[in-house]
Amino acid sequence: MSSSNNSHVTIREAILENVPKEVEISRIEYEGPRIAIYTKRPEILVEQSYIIPDIVRLIRKRIVVRSDPSVRLSESETERLIYENVSSDAEITSVNFDPTIGEVIIEAKKPGIVIGKNGDMLREIVKSTRWRPRVLRSPPLTSYIIQSIRHYIHSESKERERILHSTGERVFRSQVVENDAVRLITLGGFQEVGRSAILIQSKESNVLLDCGLNPGSKKPIDTYPRLDLSVFRLEDLDAVVITHAHLDHCGFLPFLFKYGYDGPVYCTEPTASLTTLLQLDYLDVAQKQGIIPAYDQKDVRSTTLHTITQNYGVVTDVSPDIRLTFSNAGHILGSAILHLHVGEGFYNIVYTGDYKYGPTSLLEPAVTNFPRVETLITESTYGSFNDVMPPRKEVEKWFVSVLNETLNKRGKVLIPVPAVGRAQEILMVIDKYMREKSLMEAPVFIDGMISEATAIHTAYPEYLAASIRDQIFHQGINPFESDYFVNIKHSSERQNVINEEACVVLATSGMLEGGPAIEYFKSFAPNESNSIVFVSYQIDGTLGRRVRNGINEVSIIENGKVNVVKQNMQVHAIEGFSGHSDRKQIFRYIRNLSSKPDRIIICHGERSKCFDMAKMLKRSRYETHVPSNQEMLHLKG
Ligand code: ZN
Numbered sequence: 001m002s003s004s005n006n007s008h009v010t011i012r013e014a015i016l017e018n019v020p021k022e023v024e025i026s027r028i029e030y031e032g033p034r035i036a037i038y039t040k041r042p043e044i045l046v047e048q049s050y051i052i053p054d055i056v057r058l059i060r061k062r063i064v065v066r067s068d069p070s071v072r073l074s075e076s077e078t079e080r081l082i083y084e085n086v087s088s089d090a091e092i093t094s095v096n097f098d099p100t101i102g103e104v105i106i107e108a109k110k111p112g113i114v115i116g117k118n119g120d121m122l123r124e125i126v127k128s129t130r131w132r133p134r135v136l137r138s139p140p141l142t143s144y145i146i147q148s149i150r151h152y153i154h155s156e157s158k159e160r161e162r163i164l165h166s167t168g169e170r171v172f173r174s175q176v177v178e179n180d181a182v183r184l185i186t187l188g189g190f191q192e193v194g195r196s197a198i199l200i201q202s203k204e205s206n207v208l209l210d211c212g213l214n215p216g217s218k219k220p221i222d223t224y225p226r227l228d229l230s231v232f233r234l235e236d237l238d239a240v241v242i243t244h245a246h247l248d249h250c251g252f253l254p255f256l257f258k259y260g261y262d263g264p265v266y267c268t269e270p271t272a273s274l275t276t277l278l279q280l281d282y283l284d285v286a287q288k289q290g291i292i293p294a295y296d297q298k299d300v301r302s303t304t305l306h307t308i309t310q311n312y313g314v315v316t317d318v319s320p321d322i323r324l325t326f327s328n329a330g331h332i333l334g335s336a337i338l339h340l341h342v343g344e345g346f347y348n349i350v351y352t353g354d355y356k357y358g359p360t361s362l363l364e365p366a367v368t369n370f371p372r373v374e375t376l377i378t379e380s381t382y383g384s385f386n387d388v389m390p391p392r393k394e395v396e397k398w399f400v401s402v403l404n405e406t407l408n409k410r411g412k413v414l415i416p417v418p419a420v421g422r423a424q425e426i427l428m429v430i431d432k433y434m435r436e437k438s439l440m441e442a443p444v445f446i447d448g449m450i451s452e453a454t455a456i457h458t459a460y461p462e463y464l465a466a467s468i469r470d471q472i473f474h475q476g477i478n479p480f481e482s483d484y485f486v487n488i489k490h491s492s493e494r495q496n497v498i499n500e501e502a503c504v505v506l507a508t509s510g511m512l513e514g515g516p517a518i519e520y521f522k523s524f525a526p527n528e529s530n531s532i533v534f535v536s537y538q539i540d541g542t543l544g545r546r547v548r549n550g551i552n553e554v555s556i557i558e559n560g561k562v563n564v565v566k567q568n569m570q571v572h573a574i575e576g577f578s579g580h581s582d583r584k585q586i587f588r589y590i591r592n593l594s595s596k597p598d599r600i601i602i603c604h605g606e607r608s609k610c611f612d613m614a615k616m617l618k619r620s621r622y623e624t625h626v627p628s629n630q631e632m633l634h635l636k637g
Helices: 006-018 042-047 051-059 075-085 111-115 117-129 144-155 157-171 253-258 269-288 297-305 392-408 422-436 450-459 466-474 491-499 516-524 543-548 583-592 607-619
Strands: 025-031 034-039 063-067 092-098 103-108 132-137 182-188 197-202 206-209 239-241 265-267 307-309 316-319 322-328 336-342 347-351 375-379 412-416 444-447 485-487 503-507 531-534 553-558 561-566 570-573 599-603 623-625 632-636
Touching: 006 025, 006 034, 006 051, 025 063, 025 157, 034 042, 042 063, 042 117, 051 063, 063 132, 075 092, 075 103, 075 117, 092 144, 103 111, 111 117, 111 132, 117 132, 144 157, 144 269, 144 297, 144 450, 157 297, 157 316, 182 347, 197 336, 239 316, 239 322, 253 269, 253 297, 265 269, 269 297, 269 307, 269 450, 297 307, 347 632, 375 583, 392 412, 392 422, 392 503, 392 531, 392 570, 412 516, 422 444, 422 450, 422 503, 444 450, 444 491, 444 516, 491 516, 503 516, 516 553, 516 561, 531 543, 543 553, 543 570, 583 607, 599 607, 607 623
Parallel strands: 034 063, 103 132, 206 239, 239 265, 265 307, 347 375, 375 599, 412 503, 412 531, 444 485, 444 503, 531 570, 599 623
Antiparallel strands: 025 034, 092 103, 182 197, 182 632, 197 206, 316 322, 322 336, 336 347, 553 561
16 A cells, blocks of 8 residues: 555554454455555454454445464464364365455355354454354355356456455546546447446546346357447456346456556456356357357456456445445346435436336346436346236246146157256246146256256355245255256257157256257247247347247258258247346336436337337436436536
8 A cells, every 4th residue: 555645544543443452464455446454463452343344434445354364373283273173064165265354264054053053153263263264154056156256256366366356456446536526328228138338437437237148149340349449448447347247248348458558447256156147158159150259268367367256345446436236127137226426425326127017936136226326227128118918827827737738749849948047947937836746747957058057056046036045044955956957967868858758948048048958949949839938038139039029930040051941830938037227116116216316317128119118208207318328427517
């Protein structure tokens, strides 16, 4: 931390004045958007737990306590001590270390025992090892992605340290110019669905909200956000914030690192894991289709190292004049609505990303509570006059009857699903109705990366709806495991599915743009006793959209050859399972916001949906804008 800067001196002084001498502070360091106090006696600050909150109130910055690396026990010694001291009843399944921040991550089947009465055991671990324990419930399914992210961050801890430090230098730089303007630049995802990207600019800072790509488009000019605009300068970018892990919001992110971005990416922890999974899968699918993607695995790894995760409700400085808070969006696991506070009370923006203001099996509805909102940026995927979804119960009944009809004829049902969100939602519905016997029992084959995405869901139960959390925490039930489900682990097993009669197949991709869903499509399509059921939004230009619209012949390019497939399956599109709000829910959401916005900006919807939405909002006397891409809006000043 440099001493040339006034605000830094105050922070340092406030800390040194308020922390007792015996704590032996060895350094005060930036750690991304937080201030890390390194101490040789971390146990004192754990014991006297009021000291740090007092300082936080004083300086209004986030502080974390880290043990000085010189006093930490070796990793192997620490692991041994943990196993020795914690009762084996805790059933510890793994012990991992994050040396950058001095954390030991302990996964156990009974985390309560590791924590001990009133946190006794945790204090004991800090005292004897000087690592800060973070205790997690062992997920019932192992996620390969979460494990490899942990290992990668461990192996690159020096580089991670550098990134966090330089991020902090930037976040806590002293503000050069006075706040007198806030601008919004539309880089992608306006009057369209896909490639979401919004640049927020104050005189001092630049923050990019989402960095997606359009999976339905073939030309680069329509596929990627317009980062070529002169107002967008990579070297001026303070932060990138990702709302959720769908490719149309995060698919282009690694590209920034390929071109030298060295700053932070903020998102929730589930979003970080899911984003990595989706980007790697995107590269895999592209390779199989012979497409050269705009970035590679190295850039995905770089993204991981630059990612700083944040829970819902935590206020974080992302630049000298912008504070960010995440709230639950109810769309997919970890999805967030962003609240940006610019300047000290100068301006407030809420960006919904994709959101669901209604009940689903997986998640709680989107949060409406914000201290202040001047500009609301809302999606409008289902924002048209006639976009009203039937009640959830009816949707489920409809879905069950569609499946029964095909299964009774000994036909096969193909459900193309995005791996994240809709897949888990549909699996839970199928399991429920098959157990109740109102849906004919049949094997449910799961192909693509759905099972990995499901494993990630089980790793973050605190992000799931209260009812599921309760099942996992108190009843010991994992709702994602069912006797009906069969995971297809290798492409050679697909033939078994194809030979099967009366079965259900859930496969990626959700819009039939590559992935195993295509393999099943080719074999199921000619037979009219089979059916295809769409349960998610089909972007214009995708094969899924064309099939949904009723084409009866499909050309699929394989190894340079065109394969013409007759499409005779029954086609059903059941949109009530969507993770998006319908028109009524969007309205109700806006009405229920705790602070009434002065202005509403509409994005993430096809042109006609955006304008329909605007018309309806104007009737309710909201100032409404429907910008196209490449526009600059002066929000204030
Ligand atoms: Zn989405």
